[in-house]
Amino acid sequence: MSQPRVLVTGVAGFIGSHVAGHCQALGMAVTGADDLSGGFRRSVPEGIGFVRGDLRDAAFVRSLWAEHGPFDYVYHLAAYAAEGLSHHTRRFNYDTNLGATVNLINAAIASHAQHFVFASSIAVYGTGQLPLREDAAPRPEDPYGIAKYAGELDLYAAERVFGLPFTIFRPHNVYGERQNLADPHRNVIGIFIRQCLRGDPLSVFGDGGQTRAFSYVDDVAPLFARAPLVPAARNEVFNVGADEPVKIIDLAREVAAALDVELKLRHLPARPEVVHAFSDHTKANAVFTPPPHVPLHEGLRRMAAWAKSIELAPPKRFEALEVFEKLPSGWKKEA
Numbered sequence: 001m002s003q004p005r006v007l008v009t010g011v012a013g014f015i016g017s018h019v020a021g022h023c024q025a026l027g028m029a030v031t032g033a034d035d036l037s038g039g040f041r042r043s044v045p046e047g048i049g050f051v052r053g054d055l056r057d058a059a060f061v062r063s064l065w066a067e068h069g070p071f072d073y074v075y076h077l078a079a080y081a082a083e084g085l086s087h088h089t090r091r092f093n094y095d096t097n098l099g100a101t102v103n104l105i106n107a108a109i110a111s112h113a114q115h116f117v118f119a120s121s122i123a124v125y126g127t128g129q130l131p132l133r134e135d136a137a138p139r140p141e142d143p144y145g146i147a148k149y150a151g152e153l154d155l156y157a158a159e160r161v162f163g164l165p166f167t168i169f170r171p172h173n174v175y176g177e178r179q180n181l182a183d184p185h186r187n188v189i190g191i192f193i194r195q196c197l198r199g200d201p202l203s204v205f206g207d208g209g210q211t212r213a214f215s216y217v218d219d220v221a222p223l224f225a226r227a228p229l230v231p232a233a234r235n236e237v238f239n240v241g242a243d244e245p246v247k248i249i250d251l252a253r254e255v256a257a258a259l260d261v262e263l264k265l266r267h268l269p270a271r272p273e274v275v276h277a278f279s280d281h282t283k284a285n286a287v288f289t290p291p292p293h294v295p296l297h298e299g300l301r302r303m304a305a306w307a308k309s310i311e312l313a314p315p316k317r318f319e320a321l322e323v324f325e326k327l328p329s330g331w332k333k334e335a
Contacts, residue, residue: 010078012039022225055100082186086144097147115228167227176217206270208249215241216299239279258300
């Protein structure tokens, strides 16, 4: 096969920029698309053809294929991944996280793309038996998880009717270099790092007893890039990420230690969210043989060093809220 031509959406964002780099390392010719609403042009790896535009616009998506395609593989990582906030941004959430996905699936079908790689989320599971496994029945509890699960179902339908091959990944709590530190609504490690660097107390919802397993980006991004090249990944769903759950209150201590600052906490009222969420990765480990896991303390050390090396952008709150009832107090002003 000649050099694969691939599209990576969200290429100026966090995981998307890392996936694009791994695709390059595999010898693929990469075009990246991003609207720069949550990403940064500096994050796009050198040598990638960058196109700025809004994937919610079907005409823009068609222009990607007309002017830069056709694409053999599509890696769809563009999203606004704020689970709790999605209760208050329902229309925006579905337009951004589902409407854009449908536009890309349509274009992939029309061009007979060879593979569609989709970044879903463990938010599709909702509250369920732990650890979360791929054979568990999804019961998403927030609009973000609903949108992601709808995207998964649409891919199943596209494969059944049109033969579009896919791989779905359900990552969780990914962190690392190039993460957006200016968004106070999502990515708790990024929020904690920004607050530490500014000398602010770390915002903890409730008592901090919620548990998550935090995944360093280099444990996740290489699997995305390789998916179209792995026959056993065809038309399959995989949890990807770290195994060991950590309490949010303990994470706060780890972040402060990585930045060598005194731990200061600000406890906020609990918000509606899944309290405990961590996954089983047996399936992904068997199919992909992932690289050695980066421990949390090491990943935080690397991310802290990077964060100190960049200019810290001011917090950018989400302004276009649609539902104000039960809005968490920490989101009514800068978090």
